[in-house]
Amino acid sequence: MSALISQTCLSEDSNEEKRGNGLIYAEPRYRTVTRLLSWNVSFIDVVLITSPNGMLGLPFLTRKKGFTAKVYATKAASRIGQLMMEDLVYMHKEFRQFYGPESDEPIWMKWDRLEMLPLELKKTVFGADGTDFGCWMPLYSAADVKACMLKVKSLNYAEEICYNGIVIAKPLPSGLEIGSCNWRINGPRGNIAYISNFSSLNALEQVGNDEDRSGLANYLSNSSSADVNSETRSALLSTDEYLEEIDKLDFICSCSMDSIKAGGSILIPTGRLGIILQLLERFELHLTSENMKVPIFVISSVAEELMTFTSIIPEWLGQQCQDRLYSEKPSLFTHTEMLKDGRLYLFPAIHSVELLKIWQEPCIVFCPHWSLRLGPVTHLLRRWRGDQNSLLVIEEGVDANLVLLPFKPIAMKVLQCSFLSGMQLKKSLLLMKILQPKHVLFPEIFRRCVDTLKVSLSSSFYQENETLHIPHTEDSSRLHIDMDLARQIKYTKFEEQNVDISRLKGKLTVEHGRYKAVR
Amino acid sequence: MAIECLVLGAGQEVGKSCVVVTINGKRIMFDCGMHMRYTDLRQYPDFSLISDSGDFTSSLSCVIITHFHLDHIGALPYFTQVLGYDGPIYMTYPTKALAPLALEDYRKQTERRGEKEQFTAEHIADCMKKVTAVDLKQTIHVDKDLQIQAYYAGHVLGAAMFYAKVGDAALVYTGDYNMVPDRLLGAAQIDRLQLDLVISESTYATTYRDSKYVQEREFLKAVHKCVASGGKVLIPTNALGRAQELCMLLDDYWERTNLKVPIYFSSGSTIQANLYHRILINWTSQKVKDTHARHNAFDFKNVKSFDRSLINAPGPCVLFASPGMLGGGFSLEVLKQWAPYEENLVMLPGSCSTGTVGSKLMSAKIPTQIKLDENVKIDVRCQIYKLAFSAHTDAKGIMDLVKFLSPKHVLLVHGEKPKMAALKEKIQSELGIECCYPANNETVTIPSTHHIEAGVSDAFLQSCLAPNFKFWKTNVGSDERTPPLLQVYDDRVSQGILTLQNPRVISQNELRDVLGLENHLVKFDHCCSAAYDSEISNAASDWLPSTSQRNSLLQLLFGIVSRDFPDCIMHDCQKGIQVGSFVASMCSREECPSGNADALHFRCTWSATDEELAWKVISLVKNVKLSSASLDSFRVLMDF
Ligand SMILES: [Zn+2]
C-alpha cells in the first residue's frame, strides 16, 4: 500500500528579544512534523492536502532530496495556499529589511542563551520530550515555494485521481474554508475516508451534499446506510451552528460599531480568507444599516490577488454565493461592489504611497499575521495600542497574554473570538453513525470523550510520530472477468470435494482501481 | 446487455438536439433543444415517445444539458414546467448562469413578433431552480449505479461533453464541440476512456478548415479598414457568446493599435452577459485565464452602451445589435439606416435561417434592393462581410476525437444527411469503428460491455503483476558476423484457476488448498526462475542439467540466502535449502507441477505461518544472477 501523508502543517513559534519579558527577539523560525527530518521521503508515494492552511509546510517537504511523491490539492486550496506562502515569504523579507539579516545560527540558539530561557519557552523550543530543538528551521524561500507549486497537481471537487492504476482518491468539499476538502481513498482491499472537517453550515464555502456523503459511506463501509434514520441526517445538517457563527460575527461587528462611534479603529489580524470574506459581508450590512462611512482596508502583499481570485470561483462557493451568480446582478461577494464604490481598499503594504494618501481614521483593517510578530499588524498595533477606543480582534487558540506581551502596556480593547474551525466530537460521532465505517481513527485527545460516550465503534487513537497498522477491511480483491474471456470457461467437477473448477488464462489489467481479466 | 438510443432530435438535421439513451436500465436524456425553424409544437422533440403515460419523472434518470444554445436547451422550460418533468437536471455552472439569458432573449423575440409563447419568464426561472450545476471532471453519482462526468468542449462558454457510466457500459455524448483553441475558449479536452459508444455532433462532417486565428485576423482587418475610412460597422449578434468573442477581439485590437473609435452594445442583456463572462473567466482559454489578474478580458475598456440618438451621429463606430439574423428588432432598424451608404459595413453571422433579411443579404449582389414587406424596401450599398467563424469542430477534429476515444460504436447527430453518410464511411473504413446516423424518432441498439465478477487471491495477483521477463536472441540478416539481437519481452499472461462455488480466482499453487489435498498443513508452493543472463538463457532452452550442475546451482543459492538469513541450512542430500518452513529445491521443465517453462529453476514451498519470510527469500532467489561466469564455475566444478 502506498504511504500517504496527509497535510504538512506548520507550527510556528514567535520569538522576540528578551526585554525582561522572557521573549526572544529574532526572525521567526518554523517547525514542521518532527519526523520529517528522519524520514526517507522517497518512500512517500502520495501527499494529500485538505486545506490552504494544511499546505503551508509543504515546501519543507518537497525541497528534500529524493522527494518524488505526487501531491494533490484542490485547485482553490493550492491557489490560496500558494498566495499565503508567498505572503509569508514577503513578510519575512520585510522583516529582514527592517531589522537586518540574520546569521546562520542566531544568537538565541547558542547554548548559553538557551540555558537562560524561562521554563515555558524552553518547553516550546525543545518540545515536550526535549528532541525538537533541531527542528527549528528558517522559513523557506520564494524559490522553494515556486518549486513546490510545480509539484502540486490541483483538482476540482470530486475529480478522481488514480494512483498506480489501483488507488483512487477524490476530494470532497468539507465546508471549512474555500477549497478545503475531505479525501475518499478507494483501494482493492478497503476504503478510507480522511475527514479533516465536516461542516454543513458555512454559507460561503461549498458544502458536501447528501450524495457525496452517502458516497463516502458506501465506500467506507460497504454497508447500506439506508437504515440511518432521517433524524440523524437532519441533525447533521442542522443550521444551529451556522446561526451561532453568524451571531458571533455580528457580535464582532457590533463591538466594532461601538468602537468606531467612539472614534477608535478596528484591527483584525488574520490570514483566514473565509473569515475575512464573511466579516466583510457582515460589516457591509452593519455599516449600511447604521449609515456610517468608514473605510475598510485589507493590507497584504497578496490582498489584490486573493480578492480577484475569490470573485471568479463560483464552483467553489456555497449556495448563498452561487445564488448571487444566478441573480440579475451577478457578483459572488459584496466586496466587488465595495471595491468599486470606494468602501473597501486593497494595499500590498502599509507603506504604500497610495495608502498614505487616502488613509483616514477611524477605519477597519484586515491584515496578517495572527502571531502579531510579522506583517502590517505590528506597525498598526504600535500605533493604536494606547488608544482605549480602538479594538483588536484575535482568534481563540492563541495565548493572548503571550502574543501581546511585546506591546504592553496596552489600552486598546481586545476581543478574543473563536471562529468555527472544525467538527465537534458530537457531530463526528453522528457522522460515523451515517458512514458506519468498520474502523475509525480518532486523534488521541478524543480518547477520553469517546470512551466516556461508550460509542459502539471499532476505533483506535492516533498521535504524532506514531505509526498505526490497520487490518484490511476486505478479505480479498475483486476481479472483473471480461465476457469474451468468461465465455471460454469450462468447468471440471471434482466429485469428492464438490468443487467445480476451470482454468482461466488471459491478460490481467489494472485500470482505474479495478483488476480486469481480458482475453 | 445493450445500449438503446432513441433520437428525438438532431437526427440527420441541425436543430432540437435530444437523444434518450437507455443503458443498463438507466435512462438519460441528453439535451432538450428547440428547432428554430418552427414556431408551433414541431419545434420540440416528440416527448410522447419517451412515455405514453406522460410520467417523465419516473421514466428518466436524469436530463443532461451540454450548453446554452437554444437548439440544445430551448425545450427545457416546456419539458419541466408544462410537461412536468421533475427529476434531476445537470449542466455546468456557466450554462446554468447563461441559459436563462438565452431563453429570455428568445422569449422576448417571440413576444415581439406577437407569436404565441410556449413558456413564460416565470417558467424559465422555475425551471432553472431545478438545475444542479456541475464542474468539469467532477464525478457525479446520479444514483447508486449511474455516474456522470463533464469534460471541456470548447464550443461556447461552459459547453461540455458528458460521460455516463452504468456498470461496465459507458458512453460519451459530445454536444457541440471544437477541437482547436481560439481567443475565447480552449480546445475540447477529454480523458482516454473505455467506451461502448460515442454520440458526436457532425455539423462539419466533410469540411476542413483553416486555423481560426487566420479568420480572426481577416475580421479585424475588415473592421479596421471600414472605420479608418469613416464608416459605421454593424454586427448583428445575439446577446450571448459570439458577441463577447468578437468584442474581446476588437477591444484587444483597439488597445494594441490605439484606436479611439467607439464600440457600442445595444442590448442590456449583452451587457449582463459580459458580467457573467467576467466571473466565469476560469472557463475560457488558457491565455485569457493567465492574463485575467492584470486585466479581465471581459472588462471591455472601449465599449459604451448605445442609445437611439447615436444611430445617425456623424463619425465611425462599431455597433453590436441583436438579433443576429436581422429577423426584426433593433439590428434591422439600424440596418435600414446604415445600409444605403457605401462606407458602412455589415458583418453577417456564419449562417442565417432562410427567409430572414440576413439570408437575403447573404446571397445578394451589392448594390441591391431588399424587400422587407409590401411597402418597405431597403437600398443596400454598404459592404457585406460574412463571418467564417465557427465554434464547431471540422471533419478532422471529429476523426481525431473518435480515434482518440476509440469507442466500439459511433452515432452521429447534429448534421446534414449526405455529409453524415460520407463521414460514416470514413469512420468505418479508416478507423474500423461501427457507425450510424439515425433519423429523428428512430431507435438504435448497440451491444455493451459486460463482465462477471469474482474474488481473487493475492497470490494470483502477485504472480500476474510481477514481471515475467523472457529473453531470446534473433539473428539479424544472414551475416554470421553480426552479433545476435537480444530481445526481451514481458510475458505476463495470467494463468489461474476459477472456482465456480463462491467464484474466486486463485493461482495454480493454491489449488491443493481448495481441493483439500493437504488438509493438515496448508502449504504454499511457488516456482520461480532465477535471473538468467542472455547467454545462459539461450543455452537454457535445450539444456539438460546434470546432477552436479544442479548441486552447484543450489550451493550458489545457499551462499546468497545465508548471507541475509544466517539460520539457513543446506539439506544433507543436497535436496534443497531451508529457512524455517521455507524450502527451496531444484525443479526442471520436465518435472514442474506448475508448468514453469524454464529448464532449471527453483521450487519453493512453505507453510502459511512463514508467508512473509517466504516472499523475502523468494525475492533473493529471483535475484540469483546466473551469468556465464557462474556457468564456468559449473564447468570448473565438473572438471574437478
Ligand atoms: Zn451550439
Ligand SMILES: [Zn+2]
Ligand atoms: Zn448545436
Ligand SMILES: [Zn+2]
Ligand atoms: Zn517448477
